Amino acid sequence: MFILGESDVRKALDPLQCLKVTKTALISLVDKKGVVPSRLALSYPNNPLETTRVPSSASDTKDTAEDWTLIKPAAYYYSNGDHNADTGTDKNEKNRSSNLPNKVTMGLKVVSIRANNPSHGLPLVPATILLVDAPSGTVNTVLAGTYITAMRTSAGPALAVQAFQPNVQHLVVFGAGAQAECHIQLMELALQRRIPKITIVNRTLERAQQLQQKIFEQRSEDGEGILGTVDTVSLNDKLALADALSSADVVAATTNTITPLWNEDTNMTLKRGCLITGIGSYTPEMQEIPPFVVDRSVVVIDTPEALQVGDLKHLRISSISDTSYPIMLAGHAFQDPKAVLQMQEVAQKDYIVYKAVGTAIQDVLQAEAVVARARELELGQEIDMG
Incomplete structure (x- = not known):
């Protein structure tokens, strides 16, 4: 499994490419290449199945939103001829694409909102992204997603x-x-x-x-x-x-x-x-x-x-x-x-x-681009999960 921490993500994320990938991700929602199933949401600390919202603390005023943790999956189904799709994957693959099966990029993000985090030196929106090897269905990459989410x-x-x-x-x-x-x-x-x-x-x-x-x-x-x-x-x-x-x-x-x-x-x-x-x-x-x-x-x-x-x-x-x-x-x-x-x-x-409320297809495609760049820069580490 390939692991990429927050500091390495910051080094590997190209802001200009981030704009291009975001555009690709949002367009994928209308050209049907991007698939984003319903997200799973858990409120904190209150039970989301309760109909009455109870303030979580004395500081939970009318100006403060309730904290949540969201699990957000997505997949991008490449067509033959667009395997790179501005995500940083092998550019030569485009020339060989007619001989390849359609590629699928698959993953999910776990992201939270914790209003009190900044007062403790923690990010307001901590996040982690997992990428899945689509043919085998195994998780092959875990990377810090807080900076990716912000960008x-x-x-x-x-x-x-x-x-x-x-x-x-x-x-x-x-x-x-x-x-x-x-x-x-x-x-x-x-x-x-x-x-x-x-x-x-x-x-x-x-x-x-x-x-x-x-x-x-x-x-x-x-x-x-x-x-x-x-x-x-x-x-x-x-x-x-x-x-x-x-x-x-x-x-x-x-x-x-x-x-x-x-x-x-x-x-x-x-x-x-x-x-x-x-x-x-x-x-x-x-x-x-x-x-x-x-x-x-x-x-x-x-x-x-x-x-x-x-x-x-x-x-x-x-x-x-x-x-x-x-x-x-x-x-x-x-x-x-x-x-x-x-x-x-x-x-x-x-x-x-x-x-905008955000969509996991942005995270998954951004993560793919960041991982590709990180490997070029020899960042991150491989962990044997066997």
Whole structure:
């Protein structure tokens, strides 16, 4: 069995390839190459079969989501001629593919949300990915999935910016954790340029300032200087928040709140054409994007499951085939971004919302690419399980 730890995963994960693999994964959900069975979910510490939710502690307030552990399987069924599929597998295999049986990449991820982890120096979203040798059905790879989760989650919004708001001048990011950092990194990578103005909004201003300083240090190390401004705003500073939102071209929500991050107060409005991305909510109780913003938007979702989370559930759309609201799957949207912009014009909507809950096909294909690169770099170790 091949084992790859978190530090080696960070060395082997190519951010640019992460964008390509994410696009392949999301498109696979519409071209039927990707198969994602229902995930298994266990809440912590409460029994998920109970109908009444009991606060897990005194700190479990209305602004804190319940912790969960999810088991998420997926498989990618390659067609003859596309065995590499931008996942880092043997490029020469493409030339031999007509003589090969169709390849299958198979695996699963175990991922959790633990709100108290950061206070103990642990990741908010710890994850592990297992890859399965499809012909034999044996697990042949185990790799740390926390960094992969952060990067592939951020890759979807980055692709949305590239597709729908490539001229962004001002990015507002809600949150100051790993997701916020990865969002900024991958959005700028997708654009192949620095975003001139970035505003980091967080409940705790100190954490926003820590991320601000980290960005300054990274850019200084890169020899590129600051190249624009990076500001911080407390979520409770309504005037400063309203000012930031009024000039934003892109608003990225990266939190696990169950209360919308802003409301319809005076001056708390976005300019027309703004792209809003949300990745933090994943249950019907969780909500980052205010309903009044969604109502004025064309909606792009990574999977149909996104329709059930708090941000979108008020639309009461049970299926992507429901044509009562302008909505499109990301797989289709990234194949034809102009279709989304045309839909926005026809529906006379002010904004575009990209809402993602994540899909295991992203994790499995990202893991395959990381493992291929790790072997090239001679990282990781083989363990005899016999």
